Amino acid sequence: MRTAIITGASSGLGREYALQLAANFPEVEQVWLIARRKPLLDELGKQLSVPYVSIPLDLTSSGDLELLSRRLEDEKPEVTVLVNSAGCGYLSNVADTDPALLSRMTDLNIRAMTLVTRAALPYMPQGGHIVNVSSIASFCPNARMTVYSSTKAYVSSFSLGLREELRERKISVTAVCSGPMDTEFLDIGGITGNSKMFKTLPYCDPKKVAAGSYRAAKNDRAFHTPRTFFKLYRFLSKIIPETVMVKLAKT
Numbered sequence: 001m002r003t004a005i006i007t008g009a010s011s012g013l014g015r016e017y018a019l020q021l022a023a024n025f026p027e028v029e030q031v032w033l034i035a036r037r038k039p040l041l042d043e044l045g046k047q048l049s050v051p052y053v054s055i056p057l058d059l060t061s062s063g064d065l066e067l068l069s070r071r072l073e074d075e076k077p078e079v080t081v082l083v084n085s086a087g088c089g090y091l092s093n094v095a096d097t098d099p100a101l102l103s104r105m106t107d108l109n110i111r112a113m114t115l116v117t118r119a120a121l122p123y124m125p126q127g128g129h130i131v132n133v134s135s136i137a138s139f140c141p142n143a144r145m146t147v148y149s150s151t152k153a154y155v156s157s158f159s160l161g162l163r164e165e166l167r168e169r170k171i172s173v174t175a176v177c178s179g180p181m182d183t184e185f186l187d188i189g190g191i192t193g194n195s196k197m198f199k200t201l202p203y204c205d206p207k208k209v210a211a212g213s214y215r216a217a218k219n220d221r222a223f224h225t226p227r228t229f230f231k232l233y234r235f236l237s238k239i240i241p242e243t244v245m246v247k248l249a250k251t
């Protein structure tokens with residue numbers, strides 16, 4: 001059965017990916033919605049025109065990642081779309097951050113994104129699409145969000161390398177580099193009210209980010225960076241030395 005898998009579907013950008021799935025990929029016959037909060041997945045699923053399966057998983061847990069792998073092995077769905085949107089980021093200097101939160105960022109943003117992709121790949125057909133949610137934080141290290149920005153640099157780098165590996169299989173891989181979005185991410189990460197940078201930057205609309213991501217995936221684009229402002233930031237971060245950029249890009 002032609003299947004889409006969306007992680008982080010219970011809120012924010014992941015929820016938007018689910019809501020816009022059918023309009024962009026009408027061939028998809030079912031969607032697997034993944035996050036920890038099952039009631040929110042069910043509430044979302046009921047709004048979709050495509051049949052859904054809620055799969056409550058904590059993607060930082062090895063056991064839960066194993067459950068997903070096993071379910072894929074058992075059901076062998078044809079994974080035509082994979083969206084890795086689950087992610088978290090905490091604002092604080094490394095030395096002041098609870099080690100558990102540092103682990104959560106690397107476990108979710110790096111390890112889970114990598115292993116969910118690895119688990120889905122055997123079931124992805126030619127013409128499939130992978131959308132990995134990175135961030136403008138991937139462009140250069142952001143002090144006070146050092147671990148978060150490092151994890152997103154990994155997401156972008158991983159996506160670009162994987163894209164090359166999957167060229168012959170004709171599977172597209174797109175890294176989405178959004179600027180700030182007004183989602184739960186900001187409160188959970190202790191960012192709301194604590195960062196001048198986040199107050200100053202223009203915000204991205206998750207609806208537009210999801211629409212742009214799907215457009216980019218269908219056009220086989222390596223990156224989707226919403227808004228001219230952030231496209232310019234990406235360009236500058238490539239031509240200005242990192243040691244200079246890091247001083248300008250403090251959160």
Ligand SMILES: NC(=O)c1ccc[n+]([C@@H]2O[C@H](COP(=O)([O-])OP(=O)(O)OC[C@H]3O[C@@H](n4cnc5c(N)ncnc54)[C@H](OP(=O)(O)O)[C@@H]3O)[C@@H](O)[C@H]2O)c1
Pocket residue numbers: 007008009010011012013014034035036037038040057058059060084085086087088089108133134135136177178179180181182183184185186188
């Ligand atoms: N908001 C921004 O400013 C911004 C900017 C650039 C990039 N991004 C990236 O955009 C992506 C989506 O974030 P968002 O803004 O939509 O934030 P969000 O509303 O907080 O969504 C995060 C999603 O990840 C899920 N999640 C968190 N921990 C999880 C875990 N351990 N296991 C499984 N799922 C988990 C959450 O669901 P549960 O809590 O139900 O598990 C939720 O569905 C992230 O990768 C983030 O890094 C965000």
